[in-house]
Amino acid sequence: MTNFKRTLVTSALPYANGPVHIGHLAGVYVPADIYVRYLRLKGEDVLFIGGSDEHGVPITLKARNEGVTPQDIVDKYHTIIKKSFKEFGISFDIYSRTSNKIHHETASGFFRTLYDKGEFIEKETEQYYDQEAGQFLADRYITGTCPHCNKDGAYGDQCESCGTSLNATDLINPKSTISGSVPTLKATKHWYLPLDKHEPFLRKWILEDHKEWKSNVYGQCKSWIDLGLQPRAVSRDLDWGVPIPVEGAEGKVLYVWFDAPIGYISATRELTPDWEKYWKDPETRLLHFIGKDNIVFHCIVFPSMLKAEGSYNLPDNVPANEFLNLEGDKISTSRNWAVWLHEYLQDFKDKQDVLRYVLTSNAPETKDNDFTWKDFQARNNNELVAIYGNFVNRTLVLTHKYYDGIVPAPESFNSFDNETLDAIKGIVDKCEDAIKNFKFREAVKEAMNLARLGNKYLADTEPWKLIKTDAERVKTIMYISLQITANLSLLMEPFLPFTSKKLREMINLTEPEWSLCGLKEILKPGHAINQPELMFQKIEDQEIEVQLDKLLQSKKDNEVSSVKAATPAKENISFEEFTKMDIRTGTIVEAEKVAKTKKLLRLKIDTGIDQRTVVSGIAEFFRPEEIIGRQVSILVNLAPRNLKGIESQGMILMAEDADGKLVFVSPAQKIANGSIVS
RNA sequence: GCCGAGGUAGCUCAGCUGGUUAGAGCGCAUGAUUCAUAAUCAUGAGGUCGGCGGUUCAAGCCCGCCUCUCGGUACCA
CATH class of the missing domain: 2.170.220.10 (Methionyl-trna Synthetase; domain 2)
Known part of the structure; x- marks a missing residue:
């Protein structure tokens, strides 16, 4: 691997037609933030880019529905999103937006360059x-x-x-x-951007040169490349977006997928005049943090654009996560099945780190995962409070009790002391290694092991007993416990920045210095610490109930609205028009799945008139053997149509509810085949 | 149907290029302990590693078939 001098981290631009929820956080922003905070602590040159994606048709539709302008919509959500990210501690160097002038210029210029080069x-x-x-x-x-x-x-x-x-x-x-x-x-x-033209390059660049990418990312790229890449339209007829900077292109804008990733570049330009160093110097490492829905854009489409432009770096890695479910169901903005960040921040004041911890330890790194409130509560109470918070608290309380808050000078280290001190560095190394490999779940678990080490050390040495018999020995014990505590304040910083800050204040450390992390002495003897306070509070059942009720209410609302959603009646037709349709009763005499399809059944129907073949898209709901012999209604004079090589002569009448569930429309009693339905 | 990812203890996940009795955290049980937010520490129970077959001295890991979940894609008169 190349030795990079600096890193540019981008995180997927959230679409500004709704607020940010825990799925976004777990998949993209929390891991990106951990990674960036880690690099910054190490003193590395890193930029962390974010922003709102504000173009595209869904936003214009939402605006139309609400009777406001698209700009109103994006202003509203950009503000909510930006504020909630800030409060949550996602440490962007810049959080920009694609409706900015600088973005329009950048995107427009990018298009123009490709246009002039004949890349479209x-x-x-x-x-x-x-x-x-x-x-x-x-x-x-x-x-x-x-x-x-x-x-x-x-x-x-x-x-x-x-x-x-x-x-x-x-x-x-x-x-x-x-x-x-x-x-x-x-x-x-x-x-159109001719992706097919770039296929040979992509094949080599990804499939040969980036075998180290996560298996889900690599596999999906391979799947797309093998399926054959098609030219993709980069422009569309719309008045909301970046205008196409070409004569005769009035009323056309860049397709949102084209301008959105350029938003990373625009934001960097907005941030620093040095932006080219971060985008074009081959010694800069480019990383895209995204969710799995974005893999194709960031691994295939955007790199093709950058490659076509010619002067930009391509991503060195694209650590994409899978999806987070909520209480067993897919997160859905439209169904309001989500935990919204801005609401969480209100409901759980000053508990940013709790959510960060839960989302990290349960991150969907290798497959879709489930967020439950019960798990949230358990991780807070059994891990943050009981293991980490408790260790720190007992150490600091004892230090005040025995030494008035002054770090004691150790006497001599026995072998258990040395073992414990040596273990610190081992844990730090493992944690760092995991972060470097984007294994944040493992990394945070390793960091917790440091608190476990502390608890074990205290339990094994029992200073509260020794203080009565061997007070000198207790100095060493507390000294070591305090060093573990200080190490925790550093090691936890990327994951739990708010807590680390609190802890640093308690132990009277100023700025975090990663170079100290893993050392056996961070707090010198004689160093004074401040009064401890609890880092985490228990979360009671009641608070969890409130959240579960909230979700239950969403479910109810959805049921109500889906009942309301019955399609309005169509326009009136005359009786003559109705009688044109020849609907009969018939019986299914044969049924079999059409090969190589998911939904199609080939049916043979006895219509009373004849026996005919009908292909019907009901295979997801009915097994062939269970519908043979069933009476159905069939439209017999529908023009025949060829489906998957089979001529379908008519159509079975089905009732379909709002969820897409299908039910046969059958005579209530058995009646002769061929009877007229009218 | 095709392509991709996944199916390992109650839950969430590790398991490198195949090698002794399959690991961790949480939960559970028992014991120890009281400095600490009844927190901690120790010990233990719990797994036919989705199923069947094969290769091998040896398979969770390799091969074949099947099955379930998620995503993409074709298809729905």
Whole structure:
């Protein structure tokens, strides 16, 4: 590995359409912060970059829904996010935002450089255009009837009721949500980044030169590369974002995935005139801390952009974490299933380190993990309070009791003393090693072992007994306990910065100096310490109940809203229109899974008229053998369609609830096949 | 279906290029102890290492098949 002189750490830019929750923290910000704090303690040259990602369609939609401007939305959430990060102790050197002028300049310039170098390809496509509003419509701004499930209110990119992804041009009766008018197709030009062109490079750079990357990261990159990379549009028709700096590109902005990572660069420029040293000097190590949803962008797309530009460093590592679940369910912003940082900070005043500790010791480093409040409570009470807090407290209390808060001079060390003192350095080394390898869970556990060492030392030497019989010996014991305490204040600093600060004040140390960490003497004999106070408080059941109730309420709210979410009735149709549909009763006589699909069953239906084949997307809900013999309703005069090489002649009628669960619409009693449903 | 990641003690996880009785923390049980926020310390119980088969003197680790979870991708009339 290259010997780097400095490090640039970026953390994924949170999307400014909502606050930050524990999933973000555990996956990205806490590990990044630990790493950065560690490097700073070592006196290394490091920058820690963060900021809000403020462009993109979801923000414009949210603004529209709330009747405010996109800028209002991002201002609101940027403020909340920035404040909560600061209060939580995520030690960014800068927390910027992509709606800044400097970012627009940077992103725009970056595009222009690639454009001038001929790194893009241009394509003209037909897209929906709203004549009244005079603008092209993003997929999300078009609604219409879903061509799959025939429900109204499907969006141009996805039908919410059947979950299918769509092309806007597939919608039946498309309608602009901006003006309500019927959009027309119009040619529009866009630029694409030809990822396929960079494939040979990526293959070598990742698959051969970066085998040390985490297995989840490496594996996913390989998967993408092997699937074949496609050119990706870098521009889109929208008025919220960074305008494309090319003539004839009015009304077009950079696609948000293109401008967001450039936000790291913009923020660095904003921070220091020396920014190029951090981005372009090969002796700088670039690290991206992200969640697994971002692997492709940071390992494939952004490096391709940087490579195409030519003068930038590529990331040396991308330590991506998996996801954190909450009480067994996926965290979801829309379902309000989350622990929001700004709410945590209110509910648990001055308990930043507790959450930092829990999220670190239970971080989803190798697979998705679960956060539970019960575990949160247990880790606080049984580990922070009982092991760490308790050791420090008993040491300091005894020191005051026996020596009025003055560090005693040791007499002579016996072999157990020496063993204990030697063990400190061993623990520190292990902890450092784990941090360097992004194994923060292991690192914090190692740090706790130092407190365990202290507790054991006290239990084995029993100074409270010896003070009556061998007072001289107690000096040595307390001296050693105090050195362990001082070491803890340093070793814990990257993980529990607030607590370390508190502890340093108690033992009267000023700034943390990592060079002291692991030493056998940090506090000199004669050094005066201050009055101790408790570093951690127990968390009672009641506080946990409050949080669980909060989540329970979210669940209830969701149930209510999903009942409300019944799709409104469609427009009236005439009886004649209805009678065009020929719906019959029929019986399933054969059923089998269509090979190589997840959802499809090939059914043979006795319709009374004939026996025909129907392909139906119900395999996730029904096993073939359990539906044979079942009576169903079937639309028999639907135009046949070829699915996976099988001609499907008709459609089985199913009822579908808000969660996507399917149920047969069958006659209530057995009736002859071919009976007309009307 | 295909690709990727994972399935190891009640819970959360370690286990290097295969090598003696599979480890840690928390929880649990018992004992010791009282300086300390009934905290601590010691000891112990608890595992057919997802399942089946194979390679090997030897497999949690290698190979094949199967199964479950998560993510990506194809598919849903």
